[in-house]
Amino acid sequence: MEVNESDLFADLRSLDLSDVNSKLLHQEGLLEDIDGRLTKNRNITSYRSACIMFCLGKSDAAPPKNSKLGEELAELTVVKRIEFNQLIQQRDALMGKIVLPKYRIIQRMASVYEKLTHSSESAPLTLGQEITLFSEFFELQAMHAQLDPLATVEIELEHLHKEVSEHVKTINKADRDTAKIISALVEQRRQTTREIGRLKAFIRSRKPKTKPADAGNARKKISQGDTISMEDLGALLDHGGLTDIEPIKEPSQKKKKKSAFTSTKAKRNRRKT
Amino acid sequence: MQDKSLLEVSPQDLLGLILSKRQKDASQLPKDEQKRDEELTRAYELYNTSKETLAELVDTSSGQEVDPLEKSQAENIVKENETHRKRVMARLQRVRRQLKETRDAVEYWSAMDDTTLSNLLGDAERVNDGGLSTFAIKKTAQNG
Numbered sequence: 001m002e003v004n005e006s007d008l009f010a011d012l013r014s015l016d017l018s019d020v021n022s023k024l025l026h027q028e029g030l031l032e033d034i035d036g037r038l039t040k041n042r043n044i045t046s047y048r049s050a051c052i053m054f055c056l057g058k059s060d061a062a063p064p065k066n067s068k069l070g071e072e073l074a075e076l077t078v079v080k081r082i083e084f085n086q087l088i089q090q091r092d093a094l095m096g097k098i099v100l101p102k103y104r105i106i107q108r109m110a111s112v113y114e115k116l117t118h119s120s121e122s123a124p125l126t127l128g129q130e131i132t133l134f135s136e137f138f139e140l141q142a143m144h145a146q147l148d149p150l151a152t153v154e155i156e157l158e159h160l161h162k163e164v165s166e167h168v169k170t171i172n173k174a175d176r177d178t179a180k181i182i183s184a185l186v187e188q189r190r191q192t193t194r195e196i197g198r199l200k201a202f203i204r205s206r207k208p209k210t211k212p213a214d215a216g217n218a219r220k221k222i223s224q225g226d227t228i229s230m231e232d233l234g235a236l237l238d239h240g241g242l243t244d245i246e247p248i249k250e251p252s253q254k255k256k257k258k259s260a261f262t263s264t265k266a267k268r269n270r271r272k273t
Numbered sequence: 274m275q276d277k278s279l280l281e282v283s284p285q286d287l288l289g290l291i292l293s294k295r296q297k298d299a300s301q302l303p304k305d306e307q308k309r310d311e312e313l314t315r316a317y318e319l320y321n322t323s324k325e326t327l328a329e330l331v332d333t334s335s336g337q338e339v340d341p342l343e344k345s346q347a348e349n350i351v352k353e354n355e356t357h358r359k360r361v362m363a364r365l366q367r368v369r370r371q372l373k374e375t376r377d378a379v380e381y382w383s384a385m386d387d388t389t390l391s392n393l394l395g396d397a398e399r400v401n402d403g404g405l406s407t408f409a410i411k412k413t414a415q416n417g
Binding site for chain 2: 096098099100106110113118119124126127134135136137138139141143145
């Protein structure tokens with residue numbers, strides 16, 4: 001809204017007050033709309049942020065699903081990350097049972113096989129060592145077989161990791177766009193509140209500058225039996241109504257006497273007879 | 274051996290290979306034992322000869338002063354021969370121990386029955402059933 005620097009209300013002076021009022025109503029509606037959009041966008045940003053924290057493993061708690069925000073990609077990414085975490089747990093549980101990775105198992109098997117099947121003059125095996133190694137060889141074979149599903153899990157983990165990373169990038173980009181929208185909305189809100197303030201100030205300036213009716217005066221008038229205006233009635237209704245009006249009391253004799261006694265002022269031209 | 278081949282080795286295969294190696298050793302070790310035995314005999318002969326030489330040297334020079342250099346050389350030869358004899362004796366004993374161990378092993382692996390084999394494959398069985406490997410058990414024990 002362009003405002004003349006010398007006259008803040010230049011564009012409004014030619015308008016009727018009703019037009020200015022409708023402008024004010026329009027701006028107030030706009031403000032409500034901006035606030036609604038700001039809240040929604042801030043909720044989206046906050047939800048995305050929680051999703052990204054979870055998806056990057058910086059937070060343990062998955063944000064609760066919020067279908068009102070319409071953030072399908074963030075929700076999907078959270079689901080994928082949960083799947084990823086489950087696979088990691090599965091892999092860790094398996095590795096906890098087996099301990100050695102496949103390549104170490106193979107290395108060890110080759111070494112055990114060599115010791116069992118080739119004579120060594122420098123360090124020949126005792127029967128006890130041979131029995132232990134025989135047993136170990138087939139345990140290593142079983143361990144290797146147990147780790148077979150790990151290959152599929154690793155492939156799946158890599159795939160999920162890539163997918164989650166890509167989604168996080170997309171969400172981050174969308175979030176940057178939302179941040180721009182929020183920033184524009186904040187600026188729009190600032191301008192709208194300023195315009196509302198200007199319109200209200202103009203409306204105030206156009207109202208007749210009458211002294212507001214005094215409720216005390218109105219009461220006095222009623223108690224004295226005088227007629228009251230509509231403004232006086234309005235003031236009375238605003239300040240307690242008509243029920244607490246009391247007639248004006250005559251000053252008491254006692255008070256008069258007391259004033260006569262207590263007065264020490266000189267009483268010129270009022271001599272007692 | 275290739276990785277895949279190692280994974281395909283059966284208990285019977287490995288048992289056969291171990292037995293074959295042990296039998297080969299069992300046929301070779303008596304020859305080694307004989308060699309070491311002969312070697313020991315020679316070592317004893319050398320040792321005894323050198324001892325006699327030293328004794329003669331001392332005897333013949335009785336009444337005369339023994340050449341200290343000659344005596345010292347003779348003593349050194351006796352010492353060397355004694356060390357050699359001990360070393361050869363240790364080798365012979367080692368070969369004999371190996372031979373005994375090999376014969377015991379041949380007997381053990383030849384007499385392998387299903388129950389013993391099943392016991393030997395107990396750890397593999399546990400892992401196949403989804404249990405902890407021996408490595409995991411050791412790790413848990415260390416951490417606990």
